[in-house]
Amino acid sequence: MKKVPSALLPVIAVDRKAPKPLHKQIYDAYRSMIVSRNLGADQQIPSTRALASELKISRIPVLTAYSQLLAEGYFEARAGSGTFVCSSLPDQWTSSDRGSSSPDVARSGARVTSRRSSLLPAYERLPWLSGLGAFNVSQPAFDQFPFQTWSRIVMRHCRNPRARELQYGGPLGFEELRKAICAYLRTARAVHCDPEQVMIVAGSQQALEITTRVLLDDRSAAWVEEPGYWLTRHVLTAAGCRLVPVPVDGEGLDVAFGVKTCRKARAAFVAPSHQFPLGATMSAARRLQLLDWAQSSGAWVIEDDYDSEYRYGSMPIASLQGLDHNSRVIYIGTFSKTLFPSLRLGYIVIPPDLVSRFAAVRYVMDIAPPHFFQAVLTDFMNEGHFARHIRRMRQLYSQRRTALVDELQKEFGSVLQVLGSEAGMHLAVLLPKGLRDQPIAARAAREKLWVAPLSPAYLGDTPRQGFILGFGNTTAEEMPNAVRRLKSVLLAEKSFRHKRT
Numbered sequence: 001m002k003k004v005p006s007a008l009l010p011v012i013a014v015d016r017k018a019p020k021p022l023h024k025q026i027y028d029a030y031r032s033m034i035v036s037r038n039l040g041a042d043q044q045i046p047s048t049r050a051l052a053s054e055l056k057i058s059r060i061p062v063l064t065a066y067s068q069l070l071a072e073g074y075f076e077a078r079a080g081s082g083t084f085v086c087s088s089l090p091d092q093w094t095s096s097d098r099g100s101s102s103p104d105v106a107r108s109g110a111r112v113t114s115r116r117s118s119l120l121p122a123y124e125r126l127p128w129l130s131g132l133g134a135f136n137v138s139q140p141a142f143d144q145f146p147f148q149t150w151s152r153i154v155m156r157h158c159r160n161p162r163a164r165e166l167q168y169g170g171p172l173g174f175e176e177l178r179k180a181i182c183a184y185l186r187t188a189r190a191v192h193c194d195p196e197q198v199m200i201v202a203g204s205q206q207a208l209e210i211t212t213r214v215l216l217d218d219r220s221a222a223w224v225e226e227p228g229y230w231l232t233r234h235v236l237t238a239a240g241c242r243l244v245p246v247p248v249d250g251e252g253l254d255v256a257f258g259v260k261t262c263r264k265a266r267a268a269f270v271a272p273s274h275q276f277p278l279g280a281t282m283s284a285a286r287r288l289q290l291l292d293w294a295q296s297s298g299a300w301v302i303e304d305d306y307d308s309e310y311r312y313g314s315m316p317i318a319s320l321q322g323l324d325h326n327s328r329v330i331y332i333g334t335f336s337k338t339l340f341p342s343l344r345l346g347y348i349v350i351p352p353d354l355v356s357r358f359a360a361v362r363y364v365m366d367i368a369p370p371h372f373f374q375a376v377l378t379d380f381m382n383e384g385h386f387a388r389h390i391r392r393m394r395q396l397y398s399q400r401r402t403a404l405v406d407e408l409q410k411e412f413g414s415v416l417q418v419l420g421s422e423a424g425m426h427l428a429v430l431l432p433k434g435l436r437d438q439p440i441a442a443r444a445a446r447e448k449l450w451v452a453p454l455s456p457a458y459l460g461d462t463p464r465q466g467f468i469l470g471f472g473n474t475t476a477e478e479m480p481n482a483v484r485r486l487k488s489v490l491l492a493e494k495s496f497r498h499k500r501t
């Protein structure tokens with residue numbers, strides 16, 4: 001017999017002293033929940049015994065109410081499974097004007113929300129982030145992930161959950177994982193840290209949110225890279241900060257520009273190892289200049305080190321945090337690129353004197369990170385699978401990157417300028433003058449090519465037009481076809497055809 005989940009007990013209040021009989025009270029309650037759609041088609045109804053026991057009444061009125069609801073077609077009985085709301089309720093029974101319980105927003109008076117939240121663009125699933133495959137910028141090679149190993153560890157933790165894993169943890173996260181991350185960061189990224197400085201978070205995004213709450217106030221000025229990562233800007237906007245766009249060039253952030261424009265900024269948000277989206281690596285001179293400015297003006301530097309495990313043609317560049325002798329850098333990393341983004345795990349390395357502030361802010365936000373995948377990831381790292389996976393992926397992404405760069409050169413020559421292909425899992429291409437990236441990206445998405453437009457990465461009025469092309473989840477074999485399809489999308493643009501003639 002097919003097992004069915006046990007039904008939820010609905011909110012029904014019965015009044016034994018009321019003149020209305022109990023079976024009628026139950027009947028009316030169910031009917032109105034169905035008509036107002038609080039109970040949906042196919043939803044299971046509790047057994048008469050369970051409901052009677054919950055309401056502390058005899059079964060008889062419950063049986064009477066159920067048989068009437070069955071007779072009228074609100075309920076249906078399924079042999080061996082139980083009683084359900086009918087799967088095919090006539091529309092007129094559930095139309096919104098029949099006892100709908102949804103509030104009437106239009107007549108409820110002024111609905112004041114925060115000014116900050118109104119500054120954020122409405123959430124929408126962007127077309128270029130919607131699908132799997134070429135050239136989605138947010139995707140690692142999913143099919144190459146060692147799921148067998150991962151699921152073995154998952155099963156181990158599912159079968160033997162320890163009590164300490166089931167209760168609230170501390171706001172910094174699971175100690176064993178912080179130790180593993182610390183060992184990794186010291187060796188692979190030359191980060192100065194102790195496990196007590198590491199906080200586990202739900203990806204870089206939560207790291208940016210917590211860091212902003214700790215370090216910045218309403219109207220604090222913050223340097224952001226121009227162009228830069230839009231989700232960093234949105235966090236700052238939602239916090240009421242003043243964004244100061246500082247241009248990036250081939251050496252990364254133009255620190256002198258930032259100092260000239262807004263020396264007194266409270267913080268600078270940078271991705272020095274692999275700038276997003278143009279891909280520059282910040283030069284040693286600029287790094288020192290940035291740290292000097294931070295030290296002399298009492299500012300903070302937030303280092304977003306989101307994908308620097310992958311560097312082609314040279315060794316990974318050491319972190320900016322490792323160069324800092326004044327504890328002015330907050331270092332942020334993520335497992336979204338090295339493992340997979342839905343894991344929602346990342347980390348912050350916090351200057352020692354700020355740890356308790358970060359912990360206090362995190363505690364009110366979500367108390368502590370969920371334990372389960374922290375425990376799984378700890379084993380995955382400590383058993384050597386993480387390091388092995390990164391080594392394999394470095395080789396794989398290197399091949400994919402070379403294939404993409406070669407195909408772009410072959411199909412477009414100098415018409416598309418390629419930038420920032422030395423690291424990470426994406427590169428940028430600039431479109432010839434006169435072309436607009438967003439409509440083309442929307443059209444490409446209809447062809448199942450997920451190219452992110454470059455212009456939304458700019459705050460200023462004259463953004464460069466181009467695309468950010470991810471190569472993590474497109475095989476070298478698929479690359480020629482994917483690039484040819486991109487070319488057909490571009491050739492549909494009259495002004496692009498002219499550039500080529």
Ligand SMILES: Cc1ncc(COP(=O)(O)O)c(C=O)c1O
Binds near residue numbers: 137202204345
């Ligand atoms: C610049 C930058 N930082 C961070 C991330 C990772 O974000 P998260 O860890 O929240 O998934 C990304 C993802 O694409 C990114 O582009």
